[in-house]
Amino acid sequence: xxxxxxxxxNDTVKFGxxxxxxxxxxxxxxxGNTFDGAGGVNxxxxxxxxxxxxxxxxxxxxxxxxxxxxxxAVGFVNFQKLQFTDVSLDLGTANADxxxxxxxxxxxxxxxxxxxxxTGGAGADTLYGGSGNDHLIATSGHTFMNGGTGNDTLTxxxxxxxxxGGTGHDLFVISAHSTKDTITDFTLTGVNSDVINLHGSxxxxxxxxxLLTHMTQSGKNAVIDLGSHHTVTLDNVSLHSLxxxxxxx
Numbered sequence: 001x002x003x004x005x006x007x008x009x010n011d012t013v014k015f016g017x018x019x020x021x022x023x024x025x026x027x028x029x030x031x032g033n034t035f036d037g038a039g040g041v042n043x044x045x046x047x048x049x050x051x052x053x054x055x056x057x058x059x060x061x062x063x064x065x066x067x068x069x070x071x072x073a074v075g076f077v078n079f080q081k082l083q084f085t086d087v088s089l090d091l092g093t094a095n096a097d098x099x100x101x102x103x104x105x106x107x108x109x110x111x112x113x114x115x116x117x118x119t120g121g122a123g124a125d126t127l128y129g130g131s132g133n134d135h136l137i138a139t140s141g142h143t144f145m146n147g148g149t150g151n152d153t154l155t156x157x158x159x160x161x162x163x164x165g166g167t168g169h170d171l172f173v174i175s176a177h178s179t180k181d182t183i184t185d186f187t188l189t190g191v192n193s194d195v196i197n198l199h200g201s202x203x204x205x206x207x208x209x210x211l212l213t214h215m216t217q218s219g220k221n222a223v224i225d226l227g228s229h230h231t232v233t234l235d236n237v238s239l240h241s242l243x244x245x246x247x248x249x
Contacts, residue, residue, distance in 0.1 A: 002032070008039035013079075015046055017054030019071050030067075030074045037078035044079055049086040057082075061130065063091055063112050092116050092130070101125050104141075115150075120157065129166070156181045170194045174201040174232055182233045188241055197248040201226050208244035215239055 006023065015021030019031045044065070050057055055069035065076040082089035087106045090099045094113040101107040101121030109118045112130040119137040120127055127136045129147040136145040138157030145154045147166040154163045155173040163172055164184045169192050172183055178201060187194045198211070203226045205211040214225045222239045224232040234242075 003034045003036060005036040006038055006042070010040040011037050011042045013042075013044045013076070015044070015067075017048055017052065017069070019055065019067060019069055019074055031072040032074065034075040034077065035079070037076065037080075039078075041081070042079040043081040043083060044076060045083045047085060050084040050089075051086070057089075059089070059091070059110065061112060063093060063110075065089075065091070092118075096132075111148075120145075133168075165194055168192055171197060173197045174226070176200055176202045178226065178230050178232070180231050180233070182235060184235045186234045186237050186246075188237070188246065194246075195248060196232070196246060198224075198226075199248050201232075202230070203227065203249075206249055208247065208249070211247060211249060212239075215242075 011024055013021065013023050013035060015030055020029055022028055055067050058066045065079060065082060067074050080091050087108060088103055090107065090109045092099055092111040096114040096116060097111055098117045099109045100119040101109060104122040106124040107121060108126045110128045110130065111118055111134050113132055115132045116129060116134045118127040118129065120139050120141055120143045122141050124142040126144045129136055129152050131149045133150045133152060134147055135153045136147060137155045138145065138159060138161045140158050142159045143157060143161045146164045147154055147170055149167045151168045151170060152165055153171045153173060154165060156175050156178045158177045158179065160179050161181045162184060163181060172194065174181060203214060205214055216223050217239045220236050222234040222237045222242065
């Protein structure tokens, strides 16, 4: 397998389902090579969907992208954007990255290492913080957020959001006009205990005692009613185990 290092400018690799395509307009056989994008903002585009019978995509935590099909595999290093007809993958680096979804399709944003800021868009987006103290921000779409390791901040949007803090002391910020948010791994005790910030959520509660009147137990889950049919569900959390310092009001 050979390594092809591209220029320090902005490079684009386009390919089809046969893992053949072009680099900056030059026809190139891709299979069996590793392309190093070097500097610049480098992109990979494909006219087909990411999920199809011709190839699979894998992402290493180091930021290496590998495409594989029956013909073999090709790797890409230092490429920040992977654009398909059905989804866009935006990749960070080991540094502090700021990545914002710019399309209405389902985007996947990966921060990897560093203290990253990832912002979703109007589509059904997935935000992975990776390691570091990351800030993951949902907007209007249906967003899945996973902070990874580190002390992360996850901010809900106006869509139906699923929030997973991961390992660390995480802060879940519930925005005004939230709809149905779910926190999957709220940690109650220890050095990695989490906090829910409801200050800007619109809930009519200024004390923990008042907040309790807006909460119910639904099976194994605690549910907070923010009003106007807006709720926050804490998976596998007992209502009676919650205390005042779990919240910011």
